Amino acid sequence: MKNNNVDLSVDFCGFHLRSPFLLASAPPAANGEMIMRAFDTGWAGAATKTLALKPTPNVEPRFASSHSGKKLIGFENIEQITDIELDVWLLDIKKIKKKYPDRLLIVSIMATDDLREWQELTEKVQSAGADMIELNLSCPHMAKEGLGSYVGQDPVLTIEAVRMVKEVSIVPVIAKLTPNVTDIVSIGNAAKHSGVDALSAINTVSALMGIDLDTMEPKPSVKGHTTFGGLSGSCIKPIALRDVAKLAKGTMLPISGIGGIMNWQDAAEFLMCGSTTLQIGTAVMNSGYAIIKGLELGLSEYLKEKNIESVKDIIGMALPKIHNRLTSLDFTHKVIADINLNTCIRCDLCYIACRDGAYIAIEVDEEKTPAVIAEKCDGCSLCVHVCPVPDCITMKSAQD
16 A cells, blocks of 8 residues: 555465554454455455354453553453354354455464364364465463463464464464463474564464452453453553563564554554564554554654655564673763753652662752753653653763
């Protein structure tokens, strides 16, 4: 797709897509009707809700949320995979591909520890028209033996599941990985060893959203009880960026980035960390399919401002600057805080933070005007991050 002379199209596992934006395997892709409505609004593709040989029932309610002020920062869900019969899904896959042959349809599947089920599912969904198959090796609350993250936390089980699918697949296969591991790269390379074509990361982070202090019940409460669920939204973005960058550098496989992509700025960061495509779920659940217009426009305007003609040119751009070890960084680089008194609102936050959490390098006078004590400033930048005024405090070279 070309928008304002910027090319947003990407190539992923042999498919040419109008943009990198896909629906994630989540409630916005819960059935064929919903996916087709999303395609009507402009999404380049979708990963279906995870299919199985038999549907899985859900508890009610199954969502909890976290907000910063009025802004949603995260959902926790204890929703399982699809509750729709496989035969219904197979018909939906055919309908979707007939109406939208140019859109990427990734079918997410999950099987038990009977590895033949992986093959049966693969054969059924690719016969119905799936363009790609995504193996759900990562659902945190379907982690009983043989399912979900139970598989994706074990490199041997990951190898077996991928190997069984690749034996019968005639379409590209993606392994969807869990962040709930010590070393996600080892799992990614286990999948690579068995011939997987790409990786998607990350699935939700295992979490407990909180306790309702009025009812004294955990959230979400199902007759007063709950279980650990999957956390999504902007609060998990730093974890997702870390894992995407690690996988891109450590496996050299194509990556479909997932986890806290709420706007075009997040999308650009995931692309620079090595994602070729971007799967989005929580942002759609909060704001609807129409966010695709803002995602595409915002990303294209950013690229245009940077004089970059194609989104492909920023994929992986940041990776050479991301290191696995702190010792790789330059310890001779010294900076000092610089406060712009013209924009300072005399709130005392930098002074308090530095006094009680850093190096006691900021002093204030009777009018609360802050001043940096150069010989005490250690260049940590804490003051920058507590200041409520953008760019009021910056870090400058200590040699200036």
